[in-house]
Amino acid sequence: MRSLFFVLSALSVMALAFWVYQENHRTREALAQTKDLQGEIGQMRETLGVLRAEWAYLNRPDRLRELAAINYDRLGLVPLRPEQFQRVSNVSYPAPDLPPIMVPIDVMSTQEGAQ
């Protein structure tokens, strides 16, 4: 009985050791992965920063103004003037669509009949 107990506890110690080893290994792997990911995130942040700086650089007012001047023929962009504010009532909206024609009048035949 006693020896059985010893054998069982030895076995359980071995099993636990195996489990701990595995867990330890997996933790290390996860940590290494986080480290890689964080490195990647850091690099991406740096890239993002560069892209943002480039975006700001390309959108600087001086450059946009020059581009607007160069492409004046195609785009016709001018600085906003007060006159460009208008009332909604001054906008010539397209005429509303005609209602569906229920009673068509045959113009062609009427004309022919008159001849």
Place this chain on the structure above:
Amino acid sequence: MIRTPLRPLARVLEAREKGENPDKIERENLRERHEQMRDKSRIRAEGRLLVLGLIFLAGFGAIGGRMATISSAEPQEPVASASQAAIIAQRADITDRNGNVLATNLATHALYAQPHHMIDKARVARELVQIFPDLEEEALTRRFSDGRKFLWIKKKISPEQQQMVHDIGDPGLQFGPREMRLYPNGALAAHILGGASFGREGVQSAEVIGTAGVEKAFDDYLRDAANGGQPLRLSIDLTIQAALERVLHGGMVMMNAKGATAVMMEAKTGKIVAMASLPDFDPNERPTPLTEGDASDSPLFNRAVQGVYELGSTFKIFTAAQAMELGLVNANSLVDADAPMKWGKHKIKEFKNKNYGPYLSVTDVMVKSSNVGTANLALQIGKERQRAFLKELGFMSPTSVELVEAPGAKPLTPKHWGDIHTITVSYGHGLSASPLHLASAYATIANGGILVKPTLLADAQPTQAKRVLSQESAADARSMLRQVVTRGTASFGDVEGYAVGGKTGTADKPKERGGGYYDDKVIATFASMFPAHSPEYVLIVTLDEPEDRTGSEPRRTAGWTAVPVAAEIIRRTAPLMGLRPDFETDTPVALIRTSN
């Protein structure tokens, strides 16, 4: 354990035979037994002490060992915890009110040399000069061979330059990573941003520190890692700033001015929408400050904040507003405006020795910009009250704007405030203040008399505001300013639809070495607000030594120089700020005199 009896029978009997006291035997045995007990417990106690000592030793040893490893080990980022405040950049970005980037960081490299690793020093020097034309070949060769083991060559290089240096292929040339400050908009808002440079430098990294402007004023905030990379949001609007700088630059060139400055401010909050000072500079390549001569000649000089000028007739409205506030006059009261006016040995004259008198209404004193009328108003107010009012408006202390230059720009006030100073200060002479001072004082009038403090932060919370003028006096003052534009000295400032109100000011420049004023050099200022009936924005435009040469003789008054520039700025920026022109309420309400 064999226990010795205290009274062993054999010895007791023996002692009795000899006639001795058997109690002695008992006592001796008792003593021996006690000694044994004592020795035993001592050993036990000593053992316990030893164990306890060992436990303490282990405890202290563990703590000490841990401290030693922590102190000697390389610092390491905690990777296991999921939620961590990542340090994104060494220095936070600066953006405008809409989030457009004004200043950001860029990863780059610094180039350094280790001459003892170099193979061909002469060739390296020659090829480096081809990449960086500002280096000198002889100086480089000399520095490579004077025995030093380390020298910086360039603090910041671009990726293309880095590749070219790589292509030289010499092991003595090395790169260190650097984070550099980049101002993508170039010279735009240069005086506000200031600039940054490197502080303490190492091979692997370098401190980036602000050298001027908001970069220095908010240095601690920008470098504080606890903010998690949150950008600093300024109240500047990039588009407005760009338009204002462009128009101002055009105006400065057309009016042949030496310098120009403009401040656009939200009338209700004091937030600065745009602020420019020309000539300006590129904060990416911040020029070195002048070591001799007048600091105000340097492009680094921020005229809007650091420049204290006599702002001339723009001050008259404060005199009028205070006189109305005190109940001395109303807008239509007649005041003595008979020029020239004599005060002691001084003679107060009007522009070009005109005489608008003998009497003018207070409104007309403003419209015609009468020095004599204003002087008489000021004398009614008295020097103590005038001084107290100007102090409340902020003309006695530096502005509180968040620029590192601001606290140094203290207005120049008369040392002994006599009656003659009361007269001259009432029309803006003898007291020098910055255009920003003027902007916040005009914003106070525009804001219905409640004090406005200038700020550069988009999220600035309004502080407990103080009322310095009543609603009515402020409204009357605004009406006067509007009439200055419709029928007075600032007629070029009437931008259709925006009901501009404002006051011109032309002040002769004082000579640098003292001794009076120049005849042909002026500071022309136009202080305005729009729309005058419910002001949204305040705009100050100041030109330094302008001269309109289109006419037969040069014209220098603000009405001919600063006003047209300000009008064009309003025409360009007001629509951008979403202000809708209002053509209906623009007709002035006239009071028609009827008989009966």
